[in-house]
Amino acid sequence: MGAPVTPQDHKPSPLGYVPGLGHLLRGDWPNAIGLSVQLLILTWAAVAGFPRLGGLLFPEQGGSGLHPWIALLSWVGVVGLVGYTTWAGQQPPPPKDSVRSPTAELIKQFQRNRAGVFGLHIVSWMIVLALLTPLVAPFDPDALDVGGKSLPPQPGYWMGTDDFGRDLLSRSLYGARISLSIGFIAVGLSATLGALIGAVAGYFGGWVDRLSMWLVDLLLALPRLVLLLAIVGLFRSAGAQSLFLIVVILGLTGWMGVSRIVRAQVLTLKEQDFVQACRAMGIPDSRIILGHILPNAMAPVIVNASLAIGGTILTEASLSFLGLGVPPPTATWGSIINDGREFMRTAPWITIGPGLLIVLAVMSFNLLGDGLRDALDPKLRGRA
């Protein structure tokens, strides 16, 4: 027997936080299924993607621009992750009685919530697959007639093909990149904007507060989809239908909920002693807000953002479905459903497959958000 491990001796390894790794190391298979499937997908992506790297990186063999480099970096990351996890599998598990930092405590809390961990697994698979799409997609998403038109799902064409004979699995994988990026970037934008506006309104009060909350009421009185429809629909001939502008418009119409939450938090925070102390020391308002108040109000913003990503993916799909999303031929989940609408009778799989992917993605983000909320805020535990 060696010397007993004291809390000070042990430096917690970041691997302790990988959901499912502990189960995998202890051979607890039922609980390690999530991580094992993830590792299998990654290994498959690394093996299957390797031969394509050459073709992607050399423009004369087809492929140019930024995408190959993103794919190369992701590939290196995947190989590294598989290697690291395998290596870590041979290390002894961390002792149980080590002292946890607040972050570690948060992660521990989150791991207790099985539904949240499940959501995190699905979300991370989707992100990895989206990053690796050029390496793993069986076909070019825009290639016509890759094996027959309107083929039902079958081996080789797992989601079938559409009326132009384009492979729907490839299109859905490329669509996932667009839909997920729109979700993340638009929500990042609206959460930042909402947090800033809410903090300024709550901190300064007075007419700033009244004006910004009136604006919030005004924008909340309009259903978001209808407002988006008006903006994109009216300006479509002026080029509003680009990926960049869609993201910006989605971001600019989604900040109101966050700003209300942050404002309410700031109203209580600004009366507390540490803020009074900051003022007494003459710290400028901008630094008090950004450096002292906002970090304390971030928890609900993070929860709100992870829930909002799902909503934004739904909204983007609705816009694409109305023909007002990212312009064709770029595939997004909503636009594939829209394309399949005419062929509901003869080829319903065009519509059904991407719809199920949307449900899966939105559901995972909702589970992740619920789990994060439970972990971040003990008061809210158990609420819907």
Added chain:
Amino acid sequence: MFTYTLKKLAMALPLLWGVITLIFFLIELSPGDATDRFFTPETPPEVRQAITEKWGLDKPAVTRYGIMMVNLLQGDFGRSISQERPVFDIVLDALPNTLVLSLLSLVVINLVGVVLGIIQAARQYSALDGGLSVLSLFFYSMPGFWLALVLQLVFGLWWPVLPTSGMIDPVMHDFMTPSQQTWDKLAHLVLPSIALGVSSAASVARYMRSSLLEVIRQDYIRTAKAKGLPEYVVVLKHALRNALLPIITILGMQLPFLVSGAVLVESIFAWPGMGRLIVQAIFSQDTPLIIACFFILTMLVVVGNLVADLLYAVVDPRIRFE
């Protein structure tokens, strides 16, 4: 209560003004206008001039804004440029159709959601609770337009039992007896209202479950149980009323959500309501029609919130509007 209602409505006026102004200048900033569809490249300039003048579009935007506001204050919505008839008539045709659909959805949403929530909370952590939780999350995460398409596929094509478009049977309706006509109308309502309401019902069920669970933990419920009252009396009579309060708050927020859904569901089911009208108005850049649609939408939201506030007082006698 009456003065409270008046006060709330008066507070809505600046909101209405803000919405109308925002939308008006949004339309002004966008390229082209509603008369574009009258022109071809060969249209002589004097004809263009005459048409533009006929609709008053030759005046500067600020002047037209002023004229519009004065007309609106007198209750005049103007004439639609794309349909060439009074906007008021167009809206009056579409609004009842949307109201029938949304109100039916609203009733179904809240009944189904509340009942499911009660079942789940009463049997917390059972297999039934788990199954219903997964199911409601599944439907909550579902795009409404996709559900509409799948419903059309399943109930219109694979198992053709329900009509999938329009409000009445276009051929047979006139030859039906009055009772058959009523059935025909009801049958046409089924699929659109399901497509419109399912995700909201799922969210109501989630709120109801957690709200009831919170109430059930309180002392007065333990007292009621200790008295030996049967469980259904405790849950339905003692706990339910308090647990309904948060549901009423979200009731007011459901209306804008329903209208968003209606835009998609109405176009899929060819339902001649406000949702389809807004899409048409926006695509034809018909300023008076767009303004009227947004006016109605904002009013719906304001009234929805007001009704929720007043219902609050009915359920919770502690609340008084002074």
